[in-house]
Amino acid sequence: MEKWICMACGYTYDSQFGIPESGIAAQTKFEQLPNDWVCPICGASKNAFEKVENE
Numbered sequence: 001m002e003k004w005i006c007m008a009c010g011y012t013y014d015s016q017f018g019i020p021e022s023g024i025a026a027q028t029k030f031e032q033l034p035n036d037w038v039c040p041i042c043g044a045s046k047n048a049f050e051k052v053e054n055e
Contacts, residue, residue: 001014001015001016001027002014002015002029002030002051002052003015003051003052004030004049004050004051004052005049005050005052006039006041006042006044006048006049007044007048007049007050008039008042008044008048009039009041009042009044011039011040011041011042012052013030013033013049015027015028015029015030019040022040030046030049030051033046
């Protein structure tokens with residue numbers, strides 16, 4: 001699964017888990033998040049996130 005990190009605060013969005021408490025189901029790819037989705041920690045927009053390369 002993919003992970004994306006917020007470059008503003010370091011929050012990691014992991015598509016394997018989604019964000020169930022925000023109504024985003026597990027297995028939801030980052031690209032499938034609404035365009036107006038923002039970081040749940042700092043409010044940064046989607047374009048503030050960078051894909052984490054496989055570790």
